[in-house]
Amino acid sequence: MTPPETPPETARGAPSLEFWFEFASTYSYLSVMRIEDRAAEMGVRVTWRPFLLGPIFAAQGWSTSPFNLQPSKGRYMWRDLERRAARHGLPYAPRAADDPRPFPQNGLIAARLTQVGLAEGWGVAFAKRVYVGQFAESADISEPGALSRWAAEAGAEGDALTRANMAENKDALRGAVERATALGVFGAPAFTVGDELFWGDDRLEDALEWARDQG
């Protein structure tokens, strides 16, 4: 599923990587906002791969995010995310102690919509919009109304939500989770160049360099 925004004729033979992101993942926000510019600078083509960590965590016996399972790490993560967003000039609203939204949020519909959008040419703009909603505007990203509005803003025509919930699209997302698992992906964001795995926004630059050097 190559996004139409990258014409196949320019992509052929160019260095490339797969970018694995999950809407419930806080550090995925940083990479989603940063990867286009950094990849362009380094001449690397990016294949955007929305996926779900829930099944991967469940397979190792976790019922929720490791940031909930380990509170000291969770407290640190929110502070670190705020510092890193500031460093990269990204919009960020600190999560209030009484924030009524669950953490992690349910990103299933957002992921399905992104897959549709990547095939139709509006997926990257949509994904970025969802993350800004979640981390800078205190939005609930499981809310179909907000998702439909953001999809339309990003360029979706007609009822994208219905297309997102078609069996074929659901199966494609399951396939993405299977491929991520087979590649050893255990968290997000992650970057793969063939079988070589890089984990975390802190490895974005390393992954791009690796892709460039394989090209």
Place this chain on the structure above:
Amino acid sequence: MTPPETPPETARGAPSLEFWFEFASTYSYLSVMRIEDRAAEMGVRVTWRPFLLGPIFAAQGWSTSPFNLQPSKGRYMWRDLERRAARHGLPYAPRAADDPRPFPQNGLIAARLTQVGLAEGWGVAFAKRVYVGQFAESADISEPGALSRWAAEAGAEGDALTRANMAENKDALRGAVERATALGVFGAPAFTVGDELFWGDDRLEDALEWARDQG
């Protein structure tokens, strides 16, 4: 416990941070080898703080390293460590599948010796030697003979092992673990500037910048 290698008169008023490292921690190796040069470049004084993660992990119900509890993350970590060591030009010998040494290794005596060494002026050289032994020479760092030899090479006089195992020194290490816990340290390496916590070798530069900007 200011290491004598940093004369108090030059340190007074200078930006500083506390550097928390644990001998069983793989990523601590990278920071132990990198921090002196980077801190000197940025004019930041470093207080070396050997500590133990075992009691901190046990308090949250873990019996071993998270890299053992989560095998996919563990496999990734060894590959990532090898890549990062190469990037920083550090000696590194990949761990063999049939390596008879346990992981994580028991760094208790090494930590106690480092405390003695920091007070006596040979602690930093000793700590670096222990990490190189562990990650580049397949050494067992719980072996008292190797530790005594490395201490002597680093400049220890007499029977450093006996000084390391004195009640006062054991208590000081327990105190370090308590202070780390109070500061919210949940993994290693970590860096603290007052109450501000940074976790992981990937945050070494950020922590040094933070310390410099508070100075």
